[in-house]
Amino acid sequence: MMRRLPLWPTLIVGLAVALMVALGVWQIRRAHWKEALLAQYATAAGRPPIAFPAVPPTDGSLLFRRASAMCLQPTAWSARAGSNRAGEPGWRHLALCRTGAEGPGMLVDFGWSRDFAAPAGARGGRVSGVIDSDRDHILLLVAETPAPGLAPSARPSPENIPNNHRAYAVQWFLFAIVALAVYAVALRQRWIGRPPK
Template sequence: MTEPAPEAPRRWPVIPTIIVFCAVAVMIALGAWQLQRKGEKEALIALYQRNMAMSALVTYPKLPPVADAMLFRKSSVVCLEPIKWDPRSGSDRTGKTGIRMIADCRTGAEGPGVLIDVGTSDDFTPPQWRGGTVQGTVVPGPEQPTLIQRLTGGAVPARAMLVADTPVQGLRASAVPSGADVPNNHLAYAVQWFIFAVAALIIYILAVRRRLQR
């Protein structure tokens, strides 16, 4: 009887290895990009902190997109008439929670209006306010584009909003957002991508070694 031919030694799979290594390279690139974004966000937060320290008034940015150099600066606008109210949850400057009264104001016969946070209330009833000159801090408006909208190209530039220094009668002064409130979690994202890359590589190597040893 003829002896059976010995089995050919198993070889390291080439195409799956290329695919896995490409995926690992993409993960590493994403981690490096997040580290770059971390530095950019730190510089942006530092700019916001400098803006908050400035007392000079700037012209209110009526049209979006709002330049970073304008955010968290002091400004003044004239509200001819509140067109509509957009009550939102928030807090006053003592930390007490309530309803922020955001007015969408008309500033002229034509053109865009302005958003003004005129103060915080305990309920959803808009104040009896007919407009006037308001001085306050320019902050990002409440309607910010989501991550999905940014990735799909459907993001619409967000409007700015003015948080009044002095609330209208019957309301409490709303808390003013700070540049320090801007999230900077890019380091955590970078670490996650690097962990994913290492884990994928280890799992693949162990799986292939186990297959070759059978």
């Protein structure tokens, strides 16, 4: 006789597997989105330089563009973990720069060092470099020429942005297969222990 599937366990496993498959499909869509975004960033890196905007957009459309601006005076310094162009770990030195009598100013990565302390003698002036974003997604200008006493920070590059979404999709699909296999084994063990009705 035919074995009957238990209703609630089968329903729960079915819903869990459906959710895992849906998450896998979502990760594949995210992979396509990320590939398009990385292509946009790669194109931006090859476009002509622009003036760093007074009010940077928040959509990421300027990331990896070359730009320049006038830092009249650094007003506040912060150090954040980062690397130099050789990949050595240390501290990136960021300064909030005054750009005029009014306005929000701009954030500039003036360079890298092994020392956490703010660089001595760093002054304002024209800054040219590449637009990047900090950990809070605020746009900043990574200076091509570092301030005195600093080495150049690592160049921002779209190649440093991971695209792991396909691997995540494979993981979700494997989880779904494993869940089905485990449930099939559990059903088999249950049926072996009971005679069919």
